[in-house]
Amino acid sequence: MGLKIGNLSKAFAAPVLRAVDIQIASGEIRGLVGENGAGKSTLLNILSGAIRADGGEILLDDEAYKPASVRAALDAGVALATQELSMIETLSAAENLALSRFPSRFGIVRRRHRDTVAKAAFASLGLSHLPPSLLASDMTLADQQLLEIARASMHGTKVLMLDEPTAALSREQAGLVHDLIRAKAAEGAAILYVSHRLEDLKQVCDTISVLRDGELILTKPSEALSIPAMIEAMAGTFAQRDRRAAARGEGPAALRVTDVTTAELPHPLSIEVKAGEVVGLAGLAGAGRSELMRAIMGLDARSGGRCERLVDGIATAVTTPADAVAAGIGYVPEDRKMSGIFAGQSVAFNLSLSALRGRRATPDSWIRERGAAIRDILKIRSSGLDQPIEQLSGGNQQKVILGRWLMLDTPVLLLDEPGRGVDVAAKADIFDEISRLAAAGAAVLMASSEMDELTSTCDRIAVMSGRRIAAIFEGPEWDEAAIMTAAFSAHVGGSAAGNEATRAGVYHD
Amino acid sequence: MTELAARVARHGRDNFIIIAVALVVIVFGVLSEGFFSAGSAQILLNQLPTLMVVTVGMIIVMLIGGIDLSVGSVVALSSTLVATMIVSHSLPLPVAILIGLAAGLALGLTNGWFSTYAGLPSFIVTLGVLEAGRGLAYLVSDSQTIFVGPSIEALALPLYGIGVSPAFLVALGITIVAHVLVTRSVGGRYLVAIGTREQAAQAAGINTRPYKLAAFAISGTLAGLGGVFNAAYLAAADPNAGSGIELSAIAAAVIGGTSLMGGRGSVIGGFIGVLLIAVLQSGLAQIGVSEPMKRIVTGVVIILAVLLDRWRAR
Ligand SMILES: Nc1ncnc2c1ncn2[C@@H]1O[C@H](COP(=O)(O)OP(=O)(O)OP(=O)(O)O)[C@@H](O)[C@H]1O
Ligand SMILES: [Mg+2]
Numbered sequence: 145m146g147l148k149i150g151n152l153s154k155a156f157a158a159p160v161l162r163a164v165d166i167q168i169a170s171g172e173i174r175g176l177v178g179e180n181g182a183g184k185s186t187l188l189n190i191l192s193g194a195i196r197a198d199g200g201e202i203l204l205d206d207e208a209y210k211p212a213s214v215r216a217a218l219d220a221g222v223a224l225a226t227q228e229l230s231m232i233e234t235l236s237a238a239e240n241l242a243l244s245r246f247p248s249r250f251g252i253v254r255r256r257h258r259d260t261v262a263k264a265a266f267a268s269l270g271l272s273h274l275p276p277s278l279l280a281s282d283m284t285l286a287d288q289q290l291l292e293i294a295r296a297s298m299h300g301t302k303v304l305m306l307d308e309p310t311a312a313l314s315r316e317q318a319g320l321v322h323d324l325i326r327a328k329a330a331e332g333a334a335i336l337y338v339s340h341r342l343e344d345l346k347q348v349c350d351t352i353s354v355l356r357d358g359e360l361i362l363t364k365p366s367e368a369l370s371i372p373a374m375i376e377a378m379a380g381t382f383a384q385r386d387r388r389a390a391a392r393g394e395g396p397a398a399l400r401v402t403d404v405t406t407a408e409l410p411h412p413l414s415i416e417v418k419a420g421e422v423v424g425l426a427g428l429a430g431a432g433r434s435e436l437m438r439a440i441m442g443l444d445a446r447s448g449g450r451c452e453r454l455v456d457g458i459a460t461a462v463t464t465p466a467d468a469v470a471a472g473i474g475y476v477p478e479d480r481k482m483s484g485i486f487a488g489q490s491v492a493f494n495l496s497l498s499a500l501r502g503r504r505a506t507p508d509s510w511i512r513e514r515g516a517a518i519r520d521i522l523k524i525r526s527s528g529l530d531q532p533i534e535q536l537s538g539g540n541q542q543k544v545i546l547g548r549w550l551m552l553d554t555p556v557l558l559l560d561e562p563g564r565g566v567d568v569a570a571k572a573d574i575f576d577e578i579s580r581l582a583a584a585g586a587a588v589l590m591a592s593s594e595m596d597e598l599t600s601t602c603d604r605i606a607v608m609s610g611r612r613i614a615a616i617f618e619g620p621e622w623d624e625a626a627i628m629t630a631a632f633s634a635h636v637g638g639s640a641a642g643n644e645a646t647r648a649g650v651y652h653d
Numbered sequence: 654m655t656e657l658a659a660r661v662a663r664h665g666r667d668n669f670i671i672i673a674v675a676l677v678v679i680v681f682g683v684l685s686e687g688f689f690s691a692g693s694a695q696i697l698l699n700q701l702p703t704l705m706v707v708t709v710g711m712i713i714v715m716l717i718g719g720i721d722l723s724v725g726s727v728v729a730l731s732s733t734l735v736a737t738m739i740v741s742h743s744l745p746l747p748v749a750i751l752i753g754l755a756a757g758l759a760l761g762l763t764n765g766w767f768s769t770y771a772g773l774p775s776f777i778v779t780l781g782v783l784e785a786g787r788g789l790a791y792l793v794s795d796s797q798t799i800f801v802g803p804s805i806e807a808l809a810l811p812l813y814g815i816g817v818s819p820a821f822l823v824a825l826g827i828t829i830v831a832h833v834l835v836t837r838s839v840g841g842r843y844l845v846a847i848g849t850r851e852q853a854a855q856a857a858g859i860n861t862r863p864y865k866l867a868a869f870a871i872s873g874t875l876a877g878l879g880g881v882f883n884a885a886y887l888a889a890a891d892p893n894a895g896s897g898i899e900l901s902a903i904a905a906a907v908i909g910g911t912s913l914m915g916g917r918g919s920v921i922g923g924f925i926g927v928l929l930i931a932v933l934q935s936g937l938a939q940i941g942v943s944e945p946m947k948r949i950v951t952g953v954v955i956i957l958a959v960l961l962d963r964w965r966a967r
Contacts, residue, residue: 194856214855215858215859230852230853232857233916234846234848235845239842243842243858244858246839252837252838255837
């Protein structure tokens, strides 16, 4: 019983999967790791029926399994929670959940039944605050991700696959997802769990497989595989780095935010970032970190306060996104799919976009030269600068968006989860690059849900809780317990329920 | 009570258009004698069936993010076919009507196949069919208006007692059924999903192509029915019938809240859009506005209606 994959191969322009053999028993939780572009999503997409393999054989419960479509896979009990979220913005939460199989009578949706099912599914993932009729476009990224997982888990009775399910989630939410995974495994589903959060995999999975360049390198019980060993298997080499060793000199204030309020941020917020400094924004989901960045960029209308960009002590007010970019502020949004990438356009186009500002002609040779340099620095894996960006693996798309602001030496960077979906080695490269930029005089404000990303890179960490700045910590020594306490401070008792209560507030109006 | 308020708020979009229609009606009521007479309302309603069914089809195609520019030519082809079948081949009316619908279905499937399975933009495909369909209508009718007479006209004549024609009742029924199907049926939800983000719909396990094909097929068939209604209204088939109706249908759809980008649309809203345009045109005619002014005013009102709707939706 379970899933047996033999000799599976797939090539796009170049081979992506090379004769992969994997067996997963029913009830087994299998972790799958590999660098960005190793072929993890491709493997999952073949199993989910989204794309066809070139060769090889798959057996599901000892019967040949070759899904011709996602529909066929779902009908066979194989479901995937995709890496690129697939919510339909114009449909409600309940409709999105039911989309793969609407409860219906004579073709008409049974709406009450649909909403009952939705409420039960939401409750199991801590989404009780979500009204079933809420449009997906009004949901937070984390909630969309949870909904995607809920949908897959309803159909993945034999095989449930999750492609970086916790990338946009807080610790507590990730915990709920892990509970769900364990419950599905206990019911007899074979689980295939892809993540770059290696500790999570070690904790949750029975066994872990490593994919490198489309080849299966090893499969081991998770107790028998240490994290350094995993990284070494993924990359071929492993070198521990210490980023903070390169001390930075602090410069004058480069970005000053004074008493800013918006519809989402009712309490006035102030923060200052100096040239040559990396300031981290820590906090739980819904704490207001992304909202603060959007407010600074002028993407959300401000109801009060000021944002100023300071150059040599001279302040320029920033009110619109165009002001912000003109003043040298670059922004990497949290949600790359909706507001980051230009799908259908080449890597070069996506890299060059913000560098074109103020130029009359497209300096093509410059874009190619600089683009190639960025591609090397961030180790972006693409067939060339002309490859359409949507063909890149998720982590490599993320690197392109970050690279967009590196094309020019952007003096102020607002980075919302810059390491999301990026593999361990590439993450190290990205944070190295951020440190290098700061050392060269850039001012960086960076939100992250991963404590180690913050503590390894930041000079100061501002902790947000309940849409206020609860505390600011100074490095280089960090008291992680104190940071966590501050993150929970808006929720008396510090429970997940408290967290939910504020998150429910997001949907209050 | 609060539930009622919530419902009203939810249907605010439709209500807004209703208010707009009401305003237009009142303005004309004040400006022109006899605009409020039952007779004038009946005459107005009985002109509408063709545009009503064509608009329903257009909205369904727009929901999936497509467009059907061929509807006017399908109207003409269907009506000339029906007329020829009755006049030259002495076929009974129901059979002739079925042939008209079948022609609409065939062109709709053509539109759908090329825009779905061959992956061409529907704008281009249906533009081609607009040309070719009109040519076919000329061929069928030998470029002549074909007089049919009372057998088919009965469809368009007011029924005794209620004052509206059978054609109007059928068109109204189709509008209501289509509204229910779009909002309540699984297929309707799929159309919305496909029009919003086709890839995501595929990832959710929807085989999108049959649904897209079906949307074009429905639009073609409804345009075929529109041709029948048009022949009934004129008691004759005109190979030039229906030219430009695609633009009226798109305007009505957009006024009623349907997005040109796909994924958002209301069939009832489109019906009210049809009413708004019709009331406006007949009202302007009644108060004696010249043809050029009529067109200018209609154009301005279309843009204003959509603008106000956008502004209100914020
Ligand atoms: N449609 C496509 N056309 C061409 N190349 C593709 C296509 N889809 C994926 N690839 C290539 O296949 C390789 C593997 O991609 P895949 O998405 O499977 O990586 P991954 O292991 O999931 O990486 P990540 O951790 O970044 O999500 C990448 O180099 C990518 O560029
Ligand atoms: Mg991937």
